[in-house]
Amino acid sequence: KAGVTQTPRYLIKTRGQQVTLSCSPISGHRSVSWYQQTPGQGLQFLFEYFSETQRNKGNFPGRFSGRQFSNSRSEMNVSTLELGDSALYLCASSLITGDLSGNTIYFGEGSWLTVV
Amino acid sequence: SQQGEEDPQALSIQEGENATMNCSYKTSINNLQWYRQNSGRGLVHLILIRSNEREKHSGRLRVTLDTSKKSSSLLITASRAADTASYFCATGAYSGAGSYQLTFGKGTKLSVIP
Numbered sequence: 001k002a003g004v005t006q007t008p009r010y011l012i013k014t015r016g017q018q019v020t021l022s023c024s025p026i027s028g029h030r031s032v033s034w035y036q037q038t039p040g041q042g043l044q045f046l047f048e049y050f051s052e053t054q055r056n057k058g059n060f061p062g063r064f065s066g067r068q069f070s071n072s073r074s075e076m077n078v079s080t081l082e083l084g085d086s087a088l089y090l091c092a093s094s095l096i097t098g099d100l101s102g103n104t105i106y107f108g109e110g111s112w113l114t115v116v
Numbered sequence: 117s118q119q120g121e122e123d124p125q126a127l128s129i130q131e132g133e134n135a136t137m138n139c140s141y142k143t144s145i146n147n148l149q150w151y152r153q154n155s156g157r158g159l160v161h162l163i164l165i166r167s168n169e170r171e172k173h174s175g176r177l178r179v180t181l182d183t184s185k186k187s188s189s190l191l192i193t194a195s196r197a198a199d200t201a202s203y204f205c206a207t208g209a210y211s212g213a214g215s216y217q218l219t220f221g222k223g224t225k226l227s228v229i230p
Contacts, residue, residue, distance in 0.1 A: 006158075031216065043204065043220035056215035090158060094216065101146045101166040103208060103216055107159035 002027065004108035006091050012114045018079040021111045025072050025093030032074040033105070034066060037088040046089075049074055050096065081115045088112055122205060122221040130229050135192045137224040139205030140185075147208045148181055149218065150190050152201045159204065162190075197230045 005024040013019050025032050034046040045058040049068035066076040072093075078085055088110045094103050123138045139148070147166045151159040165172045165181045165188070172179045178191040192199055202225050206218040 004158075033217070035218075035220075042222050043206075045217050045219065048215045048217060050215070055213045056211055056217055058217075088156075092159075092218075096216075100210055100216075101168070102164065103147070104161060104164050105149065105206075105208070105216075105218055106161055107151070109158040112156075 004091055004093050004106055006089075006108040006111050008111060009109065010112045010114075012116060013081050015081055015083060015115055017081050018077060019081060019113060020075055020077045021089055021091075021113075023074045023076075023091030023093075023108060025074070025091075026095075026106055029093035029095050029106075030072050031094045031096050032068055032072060033092045033094075034074070034076050035090045035092065035107075036060075037090060037110070038084075038086070043090070046076065078113075083115050086113060086115045122203070122224045124224060125222070126225045126227070128227040128229065129195055131195060131197055133195055135195050135199070135226055135228070137190045137203050137205075137226070139188045139190070139221055141188075141205075141207045141219075141221075142186065143207075143209065145183075145207040145209050146216075148179075148188050149206045149208060150177075150179060150188075151204045151206060153204065153223070154201045162203075192226075195226075195228045197228050199226060200228045201226060 031050045033048040047057045068074045090110045092105045092107045149164045150162040176193045181188045202223045204223045206220045
């Protein structure tokens with residue numbers, strides 16, 4: 001079974017540009033969430049999608065957005081890039097079942113974004 | 117925001133020794149998950165322990181959870197050089213909307229010297 005797949009793995013963007021990152025969850029997983037990892041702030045929750053609906057969003061500005069498609073694939077977009085947006089962006093997927101306390105979250109390899 | 121703290125921040129041991137990492141958190145949780153991250157890579161899921169469990173084993177890993185003290189520990193026995201990585205604990209909780217979110221600690225950087 002393929003894991004969580006993220007593309008691209010590495011990218012460099014200029015301040016002011018926008019970027020779109022893509023994530024394909026594990027087959028059958030309908031919940032997709034995104035996290036940002038930086039040396040200063042660590043791992044922080046961005047948002048979570050389930051059945052094409054954003055159910056929760058972390059404390060990030062509106063420049064960070066996302067969406068989920070009917071096949072559960074997800075994209076996140078960052079507009080008007082700032083230097084501080086340089087980070088590893090991690091996508092995660094999970095199989096939501098009735099056993100809420102047993103909900104394992106699986107992560108992809110991440111997309112390294114460098115803003116110059 | 118960070119849920120809690122891992123202790124120690126860095127740990128260096130000889131191959132074959134045991135490594136213990138601790139994690140504290142602040143709010144009520146549904147479960148706690150431990151992850152490993154090799155430099156520049158994604159997070160690899162190690163083990164999940166539910167809030168009503170006290171101990172769990174998986175291979176060379178042993179995790180304990182004390183919800184009264186809001187703390188967890190990860191023990192890696194007979195460590196190997198390949199265990200060199202950063203280890204994160206993440207507390208899982210559901211919001212009223214049914215959304216599930218992980219809140220991470222800052223991690224412990226483990227170095228296993230051959």
